Amino acid sequence: MKPTERRKQLLEWLEKEGTLSLAEMVTRFGVTKMTIHRDLGLLERRQALKRIHGGAARLENGAQRGDNHKQIASAxxxxxxxxxxxxxxxxxxxxxxxxxxxxxxxxxxxxxxxxxxxxxxxxxxxxxxxxxxxxxxxxxxxxxxxxxxxxxxxxxxxxxxxxxxxxxxxxxxxxxxxxxxxxxxxxxxxxxxxxxxxxxxxxxxxxxxxx
Ligand SMILES: [Zn+2]
Ligand SMILES: [Zn+2]
Structure with a gap:
């Protein structure tokens, strides 16, 4: 699976499930923790998800994807x-x-x-x-x-x-x-x-x- 596909899949799962643990993502994708950390870091910078202790969480209030600096500030x-x-x-x-x-x-x-x-x-x-x-x-x-x-x-x-x-x-x-x-x-x-x-x-x- 290409990195871009993996990240897309990851966001889809998050959308459905709310949160995902690091261990789950490692098992489902069959990649290293390091790779998941990199993906999460990248997606977080794009404000597509929120990193939580030991995993990731979906962004609430329609703040998904794209530049929502303002929404996040007002949140x-x-x-x-x-x-x-x-x-x-x-x-x-x-x-x-x-x-x-x-x-x-x-x-x-x-x-x-x-x-x-x-x-x-x-x-x-x-x-x-x-x-x-x-x-x-x-x-x-x-x-x-x-x-x-x-x-x-x-x-x-x-x-x-x-x-x-x-x-x-x-x-x-x-x-x-x-x-x-x-x-x-x-x-x-x-x-x-x-x-x-x-x-x-x-x-x-x-x-x-x-x-
Ligand atoms: Zn003041
Ligand atoms: Zn004040």
Missing amino acids: QGNCLICYRPPTQQLLYTITKNNGEQQVACCPHCGISAQLMMGDQIAMALTTDFLSGRLHAAQHSFFVLGSVVVPCCKPSILTFSEAEVSERFQKGFGGTLGRFEDAIEFLRKDMSIHDSEGCPHCSGHAAPLGTI
Whole structure:
């Protein structure tokens, strides 16, 4: 069987069966695991399927085949704190201990989520404000309360390199800090405000009650 035929067959099975394990695919096609891994990698890049632990799964919601970047982005949903749609440049993603993934619109809401959910969070990634690169929030360099407020207030921006965060802070103010400092920064800020709703989103989004 030609590789192209094999991949077509693989997608047909997935369509019918929902998921396929690596072992099953190896047996059915009589090829090595290596070959299946390559096929899955290629098909995943084309967004024809989703790789799961030990196999592959069909894409749901009509996101099969072709370029559906937008659909996939919106399938991630809106910010778990303030419900606005996240932008790529500020995205903060959270993976919970149960494997569930959630997104926040910016590091501000990401850190708010950390404050709220604490030890339910297994992993968090944040975006470098200048390069757009995702990196671990725990290792990120934070600029807290600068005058650059692209999303929620007070502004929290993240950088993957210390030097860049220092230059940014010189130019745009605020204070430098690490992950723990960002948590502390928001904790203090929250205690200043009354506990009526989310104090940070006021002045940006309309309060939920008025929509
Ligand atoms: Zn938000
Ligand atoms: Zn935000």
